[in-house]
Amino acid sequence: MLLRDRMREDLRVRNYSPRTQKTYVDAVGKFAQHFDRPPGRLTEEDVRTYQVYLVEERHVSWTLFNQSVCALRFFYRTTLGRDWAVEHIPFAKPLILKAATWEPAHIPHAKAVMWFVQDVEKRSQGRIKVEYYWADSLIPRKQLVEALQKGVCDIAYINPAYQPGKLPLMTLSTLPATSPGEYYPTSKAYQELMQMPEMKAEIDKLNIQYLGPAVTTTYGIWTSKKQVRRLEDLKGLKIRAIGLMGNLLHALGGVPVSMGAGEIYQAIDKGTLDGGGANAPMAIGYKWPEVAKYYYTLPLGNMAMIVAVNKDSWKKIPPDIQERFKATHDIALGAAHDIFQGGGEVMLKRMVDAGEVIVTEPSPEDLAKARNVAKEKIWSDWVKKMEKKGLPGQKVLDRWLELLAKWHGTSPFK
Numbered sequence: 469m470l471l472r473d474r475m476r477e478d479l480r481v482r483n484y485s486p487r488t489q490k491t492y493v494d495a496v497g498k499f500a501q502h503f504d505r506p507p508g509r510l511t512e513e514d515v516r517t518y519q520v521y522l523v524e525e526r527h528v529s530w531t532l533f534n535q536s537v538c539a540l541r542f543f544y545r546t547t548l549g550r551d552w553a554v555e556h557i558p559f560a561k562p563l564i565l566k567a568a569t570w571e572p573a574h575i576p577h578a579k580a581v582m583w584f585v586q587d588v589e590k591r592s593q594g595r596i597k598v599e600y601y602w603a604d605s606l607i608p609r610k611q612l613v614e615a616l617q618k619g620v621c622d623i624a625y626i627n628p629a630y631q632p633g634k635l636p637l638m639t640l641s642t643l644p645a646t647s648p649g650e651y652y653p654t655s656k657a658y659q660e661l662m663q664m665p666e667m668k669a670e671i672d673k674l675n676i677q678y679l680g681p682a683v684t685t686t687y688g689i690w691t692s693k694k695q696v697r698r699l700e701d702l703k704g705l706k707i708r709a710i711g712l713m714g715n716l717l718h719a720l721g722g723v724p725v726s727m728g729a730g731e732i733y734q735a736i737d738k739g740t741l742d743g744g745g746a747n748a749p750m751a752i753g754y755k756w757p758e759v760a761k762y763y764y765t766l767p768l769g770n771m772a773m774i775v776a777v778n779k780d781s782w783k784k785i786p787p788d789i790q791e792r793f794k795a796t797h798d799i800a801l802g803a804a805h806d807i808f809q810g811g812g813e814v815m816l817k818r819m820v821d822a823g824e825v826i827v828t829e830p831s832p833e834d835l836a837k838a839r840n841v842a843k844e845k846i847w848s849d850w851v852k853k854m855e856k857k858g859l860p861g862q863k864v865l866d867r868w869l870e871l872l873a874k875w876h877g878t879s880p881f882k
Contacts, residue, residue, distance in 0.1 A: 471508055472497070475547045482546075495539035507543065512552050515540055527788065529594030530562070562597040563784055568616075569625035570609035570729070573602040575753040576815075580651075580808035581625055581682040581775060584800030588792050596789060598623070603730065617674045622781035625682055627773045629711035636857060637670050637864055641683075641772030642711030643850060645842035647872050649686025649747075649770045651809040652880045655801045657871035658683055658772040664867060666860055675779050680797055682773040685809050687713060688765040690751050691743035692736050695826065696764040699834045708732050708744035713768040715846045717745070720838060729754060736760050749812030757825050763816075766830045766838060802880030 472493060479489040499518055500507040522528045522536060541554035567585055571578035582600065589598045601607070607615040607624075613631045616624040628638035647654050658681040661667060671678060689696060689707060696702060703721035714724030725741060729750070735741040736759045743760050744751070745768050751757065782790070819825040830838070847865065854861025 471506070471543075471547065475543055478547050479542070491535055492539035492542060495536045496543045499536070499540060508548060512554070515544075515552070515554055527593055527595060527786075531594060562592075562594055563786075565596060565598045565622040565781060565785075566601060566606065566620075567598050567623040567625075568601045568606045568612060568621040570604045570612070570627075571602065571625070572730070572753075573600070576749040576808050576811050577682075577684060577753070578602065578625075580804035583803050583807065584680060584793075584796045585623060585775065587796055587800065587803075588789065591792055592789050595786060609728070613674060613676070616676055616776060616778050619778050619780055621778070623679070623775065623777050625773065626676075626776050627771065629771065632711075634674065635670060636854060637667060637859055637861075638772075638774075639711060640850070640864055640868055642713055642769060643842070643847055643865070643868075644713050644716040644769035645767060645839040646847075646869060647686070647770050647772075648876060649684075649767060650876075651683060651685055652801055652805040653875040653878050654683045654685075654770060654772060654872070655681045655804070656875040656878065657868070659797065659801075660871050660875075661772075661864075661868055662774070664864065666864060671774075671776065676776045677779050677782050679775045679777050679793055680800060682775050684750070684771045684773075685747040685812065686765075686770045687745040687747050687750075687768040688763055689717075689743060689745055689768065690756050690760040691762045691764065692739075692741075692760040694742065695762040695828060696766075697828050698831065699766075699837060705742040706740070708735070708741055709768065710745070711769075711771065712846055712850065713745055715849070716768060716838065716842050719841050719845055732756065733759060747812065748816040749808055752812070752815045752819065757819055761825050763825055763827045764830065765827060766834065769842075798880070805880050 475496065476489055476493055479492060484492070496507055500510070502518055502521065503510055503514060519533070519537065522533055537554065544550045544552045544554055567582065569578060569582070585598060589596055601621070606621060609627065610630045612624045612626055613634050615621050616626070626635070628635035629642050632639045641658065662678050662681070689702070691705065694701065694705065699720050702717070704723060706723045706725050707717055708727045709717045709724040710726070714726070717724045727735060727741070732741065732744045733754055733756060736743060736756065744756065746756065747770070751763070816825065820827055851861035851865060
C-alpha cells in the first residue's frame with residue numbers, strides 16, 4: 469500500500485473529517501515535493517528545516533503553519549510509527565494594529581477608505597491583524613491626531629478640518645470650488661500633493677506617516693422643508709457645513725453649523741437644522757433623505773483626508789508588508805472609487821427614480837457666482853492666514869490646482 473493511501477486510511481479510521489484528511493495528505497505531499505524525496509526517507513531535521521522555510525520564506529499564516537506541523541506529526545508518529553516529537557518551531561504571533569475612524573462601518577466612504585488596509589491585512593497571511601474601531605468607539609474624532617501621535621491607535625483616518633491647528637496646510641482640501649469632485653482624479657492629485665516637502669513636514673513632526681488618500685466627492689446641500697433652487701434660497705438656512713465649506717455657505721447667505729455627522733439626522737428631524745452639506749453616498753449612508761429629501765447640487769467643495777500610521781508602529785511592520793501598503797495604492801483607489809462614487813451614483817439614481825430624493829441643479833450663473841466668491845474671498849483669506857503663520861499657502865494652493873487639472877477626467881477603469 470502506498471504511504472499516501474495508508475495515511476488516508478489511518479485518518480479515516482480515527483474519524484478525521486474528509487476535509488482534514490485531504491488537508492493533511494496534501495500537506496505531507498508538499499513537504500516531500502519541497503525536498504524532492506519520498507517523505508519516508510526524510511528526517512526530523514528536514515521537518516524543522518521545512519518549518520523554517522514556511523515561516524521565513526513563504527511567510528505563511530499561523531493556520532497553514534499549524535496544519536502542516538500537525539499533518540507531519542500524524543504522518544511520522546501514526547502512519548510510520550516513529551517516535552518523533554515533531555514540535556513547532558517558535559512562530560511569531562500576529563502583529564496587532566488598532567485602526568480608528570469616526571465613520572460607522574456601513575458608510576460607503578468608510579468601506580472605501582479602509583479597503584486597502586483590509587486588503588493588506590488579508591494578504592499578510594495572518595502576520596498582521598487589524599482591530600477596527602469605527603464610529604468614534606476608540607477615540608473622539610477631534611483627538612485622533614494626538615492619539616495617533618502617541619500610539620494610542622496605530623492607524624487612523626485623519627480629517628484636517630477637525631484639527632486645523634495641527635494640520636493647517638492640509639485644510640487646503642476643504643477649500644470650496646477647487647476640485648470637480650471626482651473620487652479617483654482627486655485622490656491621485658492629493659497623493660501627489662502629499663509628496664511636497666511642505667506637506668510631508670506637516671505630518672513628520674507629529675510622528676505620523678502618510679499611507680494613502682481618503683477623499684470625498686463634491687458636497688451639495690440637502691434640505692428638509694425648503695427646496696433650494698437658487699443661491700438666494702440659502703439665505704438664513706441653518707446648514708451643517710465642515711471646514712472652509714462653511715465659509716462659502718456663510719458668504720452666500722446661509723448659516724453654517726458645526727456638528728458631528730452622526731448627530732445631523734436627529735437635528736434635521738427636530739428642526740434644529742434646515743439641512744446639511746454632503747455628497748450622495750454620505751447623505752444616503754446616514755439616511756438623510758428620510759428627513760431631507762431636497763438635494764441642491766451646488767458644489768460646496770470636497771474633502772481630501774489621509775489614512776496615516778504612527779511611525780513607531782510602522783517600524784514594527786515587516787518590510788514586505790510595508791511594500792504591500794505602498795504597492796496597493798493604485799489598486800485601492802480603483803476599488804474605493806467603485807465602492808464610494810460608483811455605489812453612491814447607483815444609490816442616488818434609485819432614490820430619485822423612487823421619488824425619495826428631488827435633485828435641483830444650480831444655474832450656470834449661480835455656479836459662476838459661487839466659484840467667484842470662493843476664489844476671491846475664501847481662497848485669498850486662506851492663503852493670507854497660512855502666510856501669516858509662515859507657511860507657503862500660495863505655493864501649496866497653486867500646486868493643488870495644477871495637480872487637479874493634471875488628473876481631471878482620469879479614471880481607474882481606462
